Amino acid sequence: MSSSEAPAQETSTDQRYHRLEVTAVIEETHDSKSIVFNIPEDKKAKFAYLPGQFLTLKVPYDGKQLTRCYSLASSPHRDSEHKVTIKRVVDGRISNWINDYVKAGDQIEVMTPAGLFCLNDKTPAGDIVLFGGGSGITPVFSILKSALETTDRKIKLIYANRDDRSVIFKDELKAIAAEHIDRLEVVHILDSVHGFLTQPMVCQLMDGYRHGEYFICGPGPFMDTVESALIGLGEPEDRIHTERFVSPPDPDQAEAVVQQAKAAAESSNTVQFEAVLDGETYEIPYEKGDTLLEALYKAELEPPASCEEGMCGACMCTVERGETQLAQNDVLSDKELEKGWTLACQARPLSNDVKVKFPD
Template identity: 65%
Template structure:
C-alpha cells in the first residue's frame, strides 16, 4: 500500500571539503536508480542509529543530475550536532546508511529569467546543484552570492572556480566574508541584485541570512512566487515525534467526518474516512496514488491545500506560519475533524 521509504546505500566515497565539512557519495544499485532520480536542489533523508535512537536528518544533494552521475551530500560540522559530527568523524567508504529517495520542493524551475542564488555556509549545497543544472540545461544568466565566515570556510571553492572559468559569459560569483565585509545586510542584497529585477531567487543558509535576503527582496518589490527558500530544521527525536503524533490523534478523536473530497491531477475523488487516519492514509487505502515521501512531516512532498472544514495537523517541519494561514497542510500529518472538507493538491 505504501512506497519503500528507506534503502540501505553503500558509501562509495568520502571527500574532505574543508576543515569542518565532508561530502558523502552514495552508490546507487542499478535496480534503485529510478527511485533515486532527483531534481537539482532536492535532498536525501538519512536515518542514523545514535545512542539507542533512530535519528533522521535531511541533507541537500550538492551533485547535479544533469552534470554528474553520483549522488553527493555535503555535511558541515555543527556545534553539538549529533549526526553532522558523527558523519564528519566516523563515516567511511563501505559503510551502509539508510537513505530515503530524493524529495523537496526547492528546485530549479523551467522559467527563462535570470537565476540569482544566495548560499550561506553549508546552504551552498542545494544552491550549487541548481547552479550546475541551470548552466548545463538552459541559457539563463546565473549569479551566486556566497557568504561565509572567511575564505577558508568556502565549500567547493575549487569546483566553483572551475565552473566560473568555464561559464564566464553567464556566471557571476560574489563572495562575502564575515571577517572582511561583515554579515550580509539589506544594502548588500540590493547591490548584488541590481539589474536583475524579475529574476528567480533561490536562498539557503542560516536563518538570519535567509530572512535578510527574503525581506529585502520583498521590500524591493520582487514577487514572493519568485523567491524560493530552503529551510532545514532537525526533526524531533523518535520519542518526541511519537508524543506529538499521539497528541494529534487524540485531538482528532471526536472527528465527525466520514468522507472527504480530493482534487489531484485534474480528477476529483470522494474518499471514505476512518477516524484517526491521516488524509494520506485514507487516500492510500482508497487506491489513490498520492504524492508523498517521508510520511514524517518534514519533506513537503505531500503539501496540499485544505478547504471547507476543520482539520488537525500533527508534526510539521516544513510549512511556515504564513503557509498555514493560507490553508496549506501536509497530507501525511493532517486528520479531518469536521465539515465538508476538500483537499487540493497542486498541479
C-alpha cells in the first residue's frame, strides 16, 4: 500500500472495540491534530473516564490490525467531548495516517478508556506538579483541567517543547491560566531558547512546590530526567506518577512472543494458584496454557482488565510468591518488574505456589 492510501475501513470482530464516529478534526499545531469522537447515548456509561486515561484505537493497515493508545486530552469535568491528540512521529504509520487522512464522518474502532495514570479519589492532598514533554501534554492537560474543577489544590505545569510553534493547546492553556491565575502556574521550556530540560532546572522549578504530587509524561529521556531529579530531592516514589507509551508490536510479532511464553509454561505442573482480589483470597483452578486472567475469568471472577494485549496496565497485579512467565509487556518498567508487578493478561504461573494480588 502506498503512503498516499488510507487503510480500508473494516469491521472488527473484537467485541472490546466500539465503532465510533469522528465528529471533528482540530489542527493543533503544524504536526499534531486532535480527533473528537461522538459517543452514542447507549455507550456513554462504557466510555466514562478518569482524567489522564487513554483510548486504544484499532486501525486496519496494510493487511494488519494495528493498535495504538492515545491519551484523552479532554477532561470529564470540563469538556463534553472525548478528544485525543496525535502528534506525527517520524516513520509512524498510524500517527501520520491520522494526521493526513482522518476527517469528520470517518469511523474508527475504539476501546473503552483505560489506564492508571490518573487523578482519582485516592489521590492524596497537596499541590500538583505536572510535567509534559511534547505530545505528553495530553494526559497531564486532562488532569490539570479536572484538578482545577474538582479540587482547590495549587497546580504547576512545566511544559517542554522544541520551539514555540510546537506548543500544543497554547491558546487554551493561556485562557485557563488567566481564568485560574491564583491557582495555576504554567512554565514553558523551549529547547530552542532554554536548551533541554536538566535535573538542576527541575530542582529550581520545584521551588515552592515541594512535597506535592507529580505526574510526568513525555519522551523517555525527558521523563527520566524529571523522575531522577524528584527522587534526588527526596520526593517519595509513590507520589511520582509516570506514563510511558510505546508502539506495540505488529500482531504477528506479538503472537510469536505469546507462543514463546506458552512454550515456557508447558513444563509447568501448576494446577491452581492463589489470587487476592478486592480484599478476598481465592484458590483458582488452573488449566495449562491459560494466562492468569483467563483462569480468573473461568473461575467467574471479574478482575480489572481492558486491552488484554499487555498495553494498558489495567490488569496489573503483584506476584507475592511463586514464579510466573510474562509474555507481551508494553507498559511495565524495569523498576516495576523488579518490585514484582506483572500483567494478568500476559502472565502464566510456572509453579504451584503462585500468589498474586490486585490493588485494592
